Amino acid sequence: MIIGVPKEIKNNENRVALTPSGAKELAKYGHDIYVQTNAGSGSGFSDTQYEEAGANILPDIKSVYGRSEMIIKVKEPIQEEYGLIREDQLVFTYFHFASYEPLTRAMIDNKSICLAYETVEKEDRSLPLLIPMSEVAGRMSVQEGAKYLEKPLKGRGILLGGVPGVRPAKVLILGGGIVGTQAAIMAAGLGADVTIMDISLPRLRYLADIMPANVNTYMSSEYNIRELLPSHDLIVGAVLIPGAKAPHLITRDMLKLMRPGTVLVDVAVDQGGCIETCEPTTHENPTYIIDDIVHYCVANMPGAVPYTSTLALTNATLPYALQLANKGWKKACQENKELKLGLNIIKGDVVYKGVSDAFDLPHHNVDNYL
Numbered sequence: 264m265i266i267g268v269p270k271e272i273k274n275n276e277n278r279v280a281l282t283p284s285g286a287k288e289l290a291k292y293g294h295d296i297y298v299q300t301n302a303g304s305g306s307g308f309s310d311t312q313y314e315e316a317g318a319n320i321l322p323d324i325k326s327v328y329g330r331s332e333m334i335i336k337v338k339e340p341i342q343e344e345y346g347l348i349r350e351d352q353l354v355f356t357y358f359h360f361a362s363y364e365p366l367t368r369a370m371i372d373n374k375s376i377c378l379a380y381e382t383v384e385k386e387d388r389s390l391p392l393l394i395p396m397s398e399v400a401g402r403m404s405v406q407e408g409a410k411y412l413e414k415p416l417k418g419r420g421i422l423l424g425g426v427p428g429v430r431p432a433k434v435l436i437l438g439g440g441i442v443g444t445q446a447a448i449m450a451a452g453l454g455a456d457v458t459i460m461d462i463s464l465p466r467l468r469y470l471a472d473i474m475p476a477n478v479n480t481y482m483s484s485e486y487n488i489r490e491l492l493p494s495h496d497l498i499v500g501a502v503l504i505p506g507a508k509a510p511h512l513i514t515r516d517m518l519k520l521m522r523p524g525t526v527l528v529d530v531a532v533d534q535g536g537c538i539e540t541c542e543p544t545t546h547e548n549p550t551y552i553i554d555d556i557v558h559y560c561v562a563n564m565p566g567a568v569p570y571t572s573t574l575a576l577t578n579a580t581l582p583y584a585l586q587l588a589n590k591g592w593k594k595a596c597q598e599n600k601e602l603k604l605g606l607n608i609i610k611g612d613v614v615y616k617g618v619s620d621a622f623d624l625p626h627h628n629v630d631n632y633l
């Protein structure tokens with residue numbers, strides 16, 4: 264198959280959908296890989312590394328789209344790319360269709376085959392192509408939180424791990440899923456005194472089993488959160504209710520319970536945030552202060568560490584990309600239910616219920632196309 268890897272053109276996006284190592288794997292099966300010049304530079308991969316792995320470098324985005332049967336990307340196509348995608352071309356990337364109608368309409372009009380990373384789903388309902396970015400954001404939340412606890416950055420001026428003879432900082436993590444677990448591992452590793460809250464008792468049992476001794480589990484409730492806020496230095500928001508806005512576990516009035524310089528990192532900002540005063544911020548200007556409390560609410564945290572994020576993402580996407588390339592999308596989706604759930608739009612027809620519901624579009628049965 265002819266596979267194209269364009270350079271991401273969305274503002275501040277430095278990830279790339281295929282590493283030189285991934286290119287080598289695809290090349291081994293005899294596929295032709297075309298990578299746009301400098302596509303990997305933001306993640307630290309040079310054109311030469313791709314060429315040595317067996318890929319060909321093309322000078323511009325138009326030639327990559329023009330030549331390829333399958334496009335592998337990271338972010339959803341933006342307007343400049345809509346017209347480059349053509350009938351029957353397979354596009355494997357994050358789309359997040361339900362949040363943006365113009366993109367949905369454009370992909371219907373160009374009659375391409377859109378397979379969305381975010382809806383590839385395993386039998387246990389986990390989302391294997393979203394997990395890596397949650398892992399990155401979870402680990403980063405503590406790194407960023409530790410930084411903003413420093414006095415020059417308006418924090419309380421407390422070192423997360425303390426030092427011999429001085430107590431460590433207290434970290435409270437709301438939500439013990441992927442983000443929360445990774446945040447707890449990082450905070451515990453730095454020596455902080457960590458509490459992780461969830462509403463799922465089985466999840467709390469599991470966390471209590473696997474976490475080191477400096478991590479305590481606690482049932483999440485408004486009463487319990489209010490009890491802990493006055494004594495904690497860093498609070499990480501990591502809750503998710505699938506398909507719904509995040510619940511406001513920390514309301515505006517609760518900011519008064521915290522000490523000045525406490526840092527809130529609301530990772531759930533992309534679902535509206537679990538802290539009422541959360542407003543999306545960017546890496547250029549990640550924080551703001553309300554009632555002396557530092558708020559960090561960056562909506563695309565993994566974007567700041569493109570090297571790690573690219574490797575984490577491509578570790579997860581490559582096995583699927585290989586199946587699509589080796590078998591063609593129809594056979595790959597017939598044989599792999601996880602991939603089949605990734606199909607959102609096929610040749611102008613919406614086949615994913617969440618997308619047709621979002622914009623009142625006719626829904627088509629995916630099996631009719633396989």
Ligand SMILES: NC(=O)c1ccc[n+]([C@@H]2O[C@H](COP(=O)([O-])OP(=O)(O)OC[C@H]3O[C@@H](n4cnc5c(N)ncnc54)[C@H](O)[C@@H]3O)[C@@H](O)[C@H]2O)c1
Binds near residue numbers: 394441483484510512
């Ligand atoms: N900002 C970013 O860059 C970024 C990156 C990745 C993920 N995220 C977001 O982070 C959030 C968490 O993602 P995840 O992958 O960890 O989800 P997850 O489904 O793995 O975990 C969510 C957890 O929240 C728990 N929960 C639900 N309601 C709760 C409550 N009232 N109190 C405490 N816990 C509660 C659930 O039981 C679950 O364990 C999502 O909103 C996701 O979109 C943001």
